[in-house]
Amino acid sequence: MATSASLRAFATPRTVSAPLPPDPVLKVRALTVQFKEFVALNEVSLDLRNGCIHAVIGPNGAGKSTLFNAISGFIKPIRGQIELFGRDVTAWPANRLARLGLARSFQICAIFPELSVEENMLVAQAHASPPLRLLRRRVSGDLAPHSETLLARAGLTSDRRRQARELSYGRRRLLEIATTLALKPRLLLLDEPTSGLGREDIAPVVEMIADAARDCCVLLVEHNLKVVERLADHVTVLANGSVLSDGSYQEVARDHRVRAAYLGAATDA
Amino acid sequence: MSNLILSYLTIGLVNGSFYALLCLGLALIFGLLNILNMAHGALYMMGAFAAWAAVARLGLPYLTGLFVAAILVGSAGMMLERLLLRRTYSLDPLYGFMLSFGLATAIQGGFQVAFGSTGLPFTTPTWLSDVVDLGYAVFPVYRLWVVMVAFIVCLGVWIAIARTRAGATLRAASENATIAEALGVPIPAVMTATFGLGAALAGLAGALAAPIYQVSPLMGSDVLLVVFAIIVIGGMGSLGGTILAAYCLALLESATLAVFPQAANVMIFAFMCIVLSVRPQGLFGIEVLRQHSFAGIPPPVTATRDSLPSQNYERVLIMAMVAAVLALLPALLYPIFLVKIVCFAILAASFNFLLGFAGVMSFGQAALYGTAAYVTAHAMKEWAMSAELAILAGITAAILLGIVMGALAIRRRGIYQAMITLAVAQMVYFVFVQSSFTHGEDGLQAVPRGILFGLIDLRNDLAVYGLAVIAFCSVHFGIKRLLSSQLGMMLVAVRDDERRALSLGQNAWGLKLFAFAIAAGCAGLAGSLSAVAFQLATLSGAHWHLSGEAVLMCLIGGLGTLGGPLVGAAVLVTMQHFLAPYGAWVQVIQGVVFAACVLTFRDGMMPRHGFAWPSRLRGPSATSFAPAETLEETGRS
Numbered sequence: 001m002a003t004s005a006s007l008r009a010f011a012t013p014r015t016v017s018a019p020l021p022p023d024p025v026l027k028v029r030a031l032t033v034q035f036k037e038f039v040a041l042n043e044v045s046l047d048l049r050n051g052c053i054h055a056v057i058g059p060n061g062a063g064k065s066t067l068f069n070a071i072s073g074f075i076k077p078i079r080g081q082i083e084l085f086g087r088d089v090t091a092w093p094a095n096r097l098a099r100l101g102l103a104r105s106f107q108i109c110a111i112f113p114e115l116s117v118e119e120n121m122l123v124a125q126a127h128a129s130p131p132l133r134l135l136r137r138r139v140s141g142d143l144a145p146h147s148e149t150l151l152a153r154a155g156l157t158s159d160r161r162r163q164a165r166e167l168s169y170g171r172r173r174l175l176e177i178a179t180t181l182a183l184k185p186r187l188l189l190l191d192e193p194t195s196g197l198g199r200e201d202i203a204p205v206v207e208m209i210a211d212a213a214r215d216c217c218v219l220l221v222e223h224n225l226k227v228v229e230r231l232a233d234h235v236t237v238l239a240n241g242s243v244l245s246d247g248s249y250q251e252v253a254r255d256h257r258v259r260a261a262y263l264g265a266a267t268d269a
Numbered sequence: 270m271s272n273l274i275l276s277y278l279t280i281g282l283v284n285g286s287f288y289a290l291l292c293l294g295l296a297l298i299f300g301l302l303n304i305l306n307m308a309h310g311a312l313y314m315m316g317a318f319a320a321w322a323a324v325a326r327l328g329l330p331y332l333t334g335l336f337v338a339a340i341l342v343g344s345a346g347m348m349l350e351r352l353l354l355r356r357t358y359s360l361d362p363l364y365g366f367m368l369s370f371g372l373a374t375a376i377q378g379g380f381q382v383a384f385g386s387t388g389l390p391f392t393t394p395t396w397l398s399d400v401v402d403l404g405y406a407v408f409p410v411y412r413l414w415v416v417m418v419a420f421i422v423c424l425g426v427w428i429a430i431a432r433t434r435a436g437a438t439l440r441a442a443s444e445n446a447t448i449a450e451a452l453g454v455p456i457p458a459v460m461t462a463t464f465g466l467g468a469a470l471a472g473l474a475g476a477l478a479a480p481i482y483q484v485s486p487l488m489g490s491d492v493l494l495v496v497f498a499i500i501v502i503g504g505m506g507s508l509g510g511t512i513l514a515a516y517c518l519a520l521l522e523s524a525t526l527a528v529f530p531q532a533a534n535v536m537i538f539a540f541m542c543i544v545l546s547v548r549p550q551g552l553f554g555i556e557v558l559r560q561h562s563f564a565g566i567p568p569p570v571t572a573t574r575d576s577l578p579s580q581n582y583e584r585v586l587i588m589a590m591v592a593a594v595l596a597l598l599p600a601l602l603y604p605i606f607l608v609k610i611v612c613f614a615i616l617a618a619s620f621n622f623l624l625g626f627a628g629v630m631s632f633g634q635a636a637l638y639g640t641a642a643y644v645t646a647h648a649m650k651e652w653a654m655s656a657e658l659a660i661l662a663g664i665t666a667a668i669l670l671g672i673v674m675g676a677l678a679i680r681r682r683g684i685y686q687a688m689i690t691l692a693v694a695q696m697v698y699f700v701f702v703q704s705s706f707t708h709g710e711d712g713l714q715a716v717p718r719g720i721l722f723g724l725i726d727l728r729n730d731l732a733v734y735g736l737a738v739i740a741f742c743s744v745h746f747g748i749k750r751l752l753s754s755q756l757g758m759m760l761v762a763v764r765d766d767e768r769r770a771l772s773l774g775q776n777a778w779g780l781k782l783f784a785f786a787i788a789a790g791c792a793g794l795a796g797s798l799s800a801v802a803f804q805l806a807t808l809s810g811a812h813w814h815l816s817g818e819a820v821l822m823c824l825i826g827g828l829g830t831l832g833g834p835l836v837g838a839a840v841l842v843t844m845q846h847f848l849a850p851y852g853a854w855v856q857v858i859q860g861v862v863f864a865a866c867v868l869t870f871r872d873g874m875m876p877r878h879g880f881a882w883p884s885r886l887r888g889p890s891a892t893s894f895a896p897a898e899t900l901e902e903t904g905r906s
């Protein structure tokens with residue numbers, strides 16, 4: 001387990017090595033998403049500052065995953081605007097956003113179970129390869145050094161030829177984050193990266209996130225408030241599809257409405 | 270004129286009654302059992318026969334006959350579910366679909382053996398045989414009776430499901446069987462009862478249809494496809510929507526009949542294509558009860574599996590043996606018989622490829638095969654094109670059609686894709702039935718074989734055999750090569766988890782279309798080859814029963830194995846050859862073999878060489894990646 005001090009170090013705004021994207025990196029304005037009559041997101045606005053880890057928290061069903069799906073192009077909002085790296089990307093398809101530098105993970109860990117660990121990484125880097133290369137046979141050497149490093153970082157190098165579905169849940173999570181990072185994203189969306197993980201699996205995931213955040217901005221949904229406290233520079237609280245509170249972890253934690261929403265939800269659950 | 274239209278619309282209501290009863294049963298069964306029941310048409314036909322037997326043979330009163338038909342077919346349905354279909358619940362829904370297809374084939378074949386293919390007359394009961402003046406037309410009372418009975422029954426079932434306790438149980442079970450079971454709902458019994466209800470509705474529809482249409486073993490086969498198209502348009506999420514769609518589309522169909530009779534057959538299918546392109550989620554927009562995308566079966570060849578020298582040596586040896594056998598075979602067997610095996614093997618391989626790489630179970634491969642056969646035959650016979658160009662033209666036509674079919678199919682998921690391919694295929698079939706260039710039932714005959722590349726005289730059967738072997742090898746090794754390429758890997762990735770692939774920047778849509786195009790090219794190659802070899806292109810080559818046979822071949826040989834299609838084709842063609850003198854028995858045996866393969870012999874004949882078989886298709890154990898679960902989040906968007 002990394003010490004809390006070393007994690008703290010990442011929690012202050014960092015200098016980002018890539019050419020500086022405009023600020024804010026992600027600008028969400030009055031985003032509204034509806035499923036039939038049900039309003040899942042209601043006029044949500046949010047700014048993600050450059051070099052930040054920004055956490056979105058809220059009780060179950062608050063709309064956090066829906067917000068992620070809308071930002072990453074999986075759900076079309078009925079109103080509102082999304083600006084990414086200074087461009088209006090509202091209603092762009094997901095794969096185009098990915099090529100622009102937005103990478104995401106899913107709440108239910110999403111990997112390709114029938115492919116090997118190594119091939120999972122290859123898929124992530126494949127969009128960068130020229131079409132003719134795709135017809136070539138796959139060989140180990142195709143893995144870019146960057147992906148190789150990530151694989152090692154996730155502790156999966158020795159399992160590279162195993163099928164992904166043979167991995168334990170914790171290691172699948174690591175693999176998912178590794179493939180997400182293999183896109184070399186400028187903005188990383190992580191939906192509950194520690195959900196369903198045992199205590200001993202949480203530490204390496206948190207470390208990987210902290211590590212990745214040195215080179216990109218992170219938007220993070222997380223139920224584990226300890227992790228939020230350690231990682232996040234800024235916290236937005238969602239409840240019932242609206243922004244309830246917004247600020248640093250300490251500010252948000254003091255907000256009595258947030259406490260009420262959380263305690264209310266906690267007693268429901 | 271308006272009188273004419275009104276009377277056509279009344280006819281539409283009659284057809285709508287049958288569609289509504291069938292759709293309702295299918296939707297109920299699909300909602301709870303997650304099986305797309307291909308045997309529904311057979312159950313409908315059984316209803317007609319049951320009514321016929323009760324009334325014409327035993328002399329029971331007509332109303333009793335209706336009742337008996339519904340009860341008998343319902344009981345038969347319950348038995349089918351209890352004894353056979355139940356065994357597929359723990360497997361991918363694709364197996365339930367295939368099993369019901371096998372059962373339908375066997376049942377229809379059985380009735381053909383017993384009663385012959387020609388229709389049996391069924392007289393309208395005297396008290397309904399009058400006509401009535403509706404003001405705009407004179408109309409048989411019987412048809413109005415049908416409309417009334419069907420409407421009351423549909424409404425009754427609908428209300429019962431919406432309002433009664435039993436209905437609430439059924440809805441709860443359809444929504445989430447696991448939770449309902451935990452709350453004490455006896456799921457297995459509810460499933461049997463639901464299947465029985467669906468079957469009884471089909472039986473009733475058949476019994477009602479008996480006096481209007483002739484009672485014949487194949488009467489349910491084409492209706493079923495229309496019903497599928499209606500379900501794709503209306504969706505199965507709400508029973509009310511399904512019933513409404515059935516009536517509306519029947520009206521549309523009969524309106525077309527009034528205005529432009531040639532198009533009436535294809536109208537519903539064409540409308541389905543339009544709806545899919547404009548509003549992919551269907552007219553009523555609620556399609557999800559549980560959607561599955563088929564896990565498919567590519568043997569994901571791991572790139573890094575470096576072959577050992579000894580394996581290389583073995584491979585050369587095997588190749589040499591295969592080549593020797595191929596060279597010797599024509600000396601033992603009639604070359605054209607072998608070519609038929611090869612054509613079918615390529616067709617089956619195209620099905621296999623699509624299932625494996627796009628996760629689409631396509632019942633449309635025969636339409637592609639038939640299209641290519643017609644184009645090639647026409648080009649050679651009418652335009653005197655050289656063999657290689659004609660084959661190329663056939664393949665191109667098949668690829669174009671395949672891309673259209675694919676673009677429509679991938680707008681939905683899972684079992685809907687199978688229905689869409691079937692419906693598109695049926696539409697193509699109807700177009701062929703009505704076009705003049707296909708020469709209808711006769712087909713294009715005596716197609717000259719010509720000379721390949723101006724060098725090889727194809728009038729020699731051995732040359733055709735050689736061409737077929739080369740074609741098969743290109744397909745076989747081409748697919749194998751694709752499997753081990755990065756592109757193949759990306760196709761598997763899209764099939765495994767489309768959202769994930771999208772979020773990693775893959776163009777999932779394009780990749781799926783690519784898979785469709787490749788598969789269509791293979792099916793087209795098989796079709797063109799058949800036109801050259803048999804000097805013939807007929808309607809039966811474009812009929813969806815041929816697609817069913819392609820599925821059967823893959824199943825016999827082993828779904829997802831590279832060699833499976835060839836082995837399966839050899840077995841099936843041989844079987845058909847030797848059973849040919851027994852007429853309809855072929856159907857029965859084929860159906861039984863199909864069902865038996867699904868139930869007991871799922872792995873087929875070819876060994877799987879340590880290739881991984883996706884967990885979802887392997888059975889009850891490994892289901893940690895149930896597709897339903899992964900679709901939960903955005904499947905509805």
Ligand SMILES: Nc1ncnc2c1ncn2[C@@H]1O[C@H](COP(=O)(O)OP(=O)(O)OP(=O)(O)O)[C@@H](O)[C@H]1O
Nearest residue numbers: 035040059060061062063064065066067902905906
């Ligand atoms: N595709 C959909 N169709 C209909 N309703 C949906 C859909 N997706 C989400 N919802 C509803 O929207 C609401 C917000 O869901 P969302 O998944 O965004 O919540 P969440 O904040 O991520 O909750 P959790 O902490 O449980 O992950 C929920 O009430 C959910 O039922």
Ligand SMILES: [Mg+2]
Nearest residue numbers: 064065066107
């Ligand atoms: Mg969520």
